[in-house]
Amino acid sequence: MSWQKRVFEFPGGFLEVNDYGDDSTEQRADMRFRATCLGYLRTDVSGIGQLWDESQMRQRAAQLGYDFAGVVVYDPASGRPPLARLKAQVNRLDAEAVIVPGPEHFEGGRVPGALVEQVDVVTLHPEETYARGGRSTMRPIA
Known part of the structure; x- marks a missing residue:
């Protein structure tokens, strides 16, 4: 299974999303916040x-x-x-x-x-x- 990493910036941090390109339940989003x-x-x-x-x-x-x-x-x-x-x-x-x-x-x-x-x-x-x-x-x- 291949996936693509997407990073979205917003004031005060960023959101890193692992996009698997399908509708499987294995999709997950990891929120990483830097103070x-x-x-x-x-x-x-x-x-x-x-x-x-x-x-x-x-x-x-x-x-x-x-x-x-x-x-x-x-x-x-x-x-x-x-x-x-x-x-x-x-x-x-x-x-x-x-x-x-x-x-x-x-x-x-x-x-x-x-x-x-x-x-x-x-x-x-x-x-x-x-x-x-x-x-x-x-x-x-x-």
Whole structure:
């Protein structure tokens, strides 16, 4: 029996279907979903290394098996709250994680606890994951 593999993409994942070309009961569809993640960086911290940081975030997302939706770039000169756009994008895309070059891209050089309550936060330097659900490597704020 021969079959043909078909792949259909949709926002947030893809559907892989094995088409046997007949109406047999052996047909089956395998749904494979990859969780979505976003990148986040500050232009004043990345500076001229912004493209390098973006490529490193994309590479890390691929290593972790995430569907990388894009990078939220924060420019302090905009006068907007630093995490407002990031949180809005996380909600809109139903993202599971945010990847950042390092904790220095957040206010005070610390990963915000409010963000960790919503998504997993992965830092590249140092390589750490701040996981939802209380099992994280975050140090308590004194």
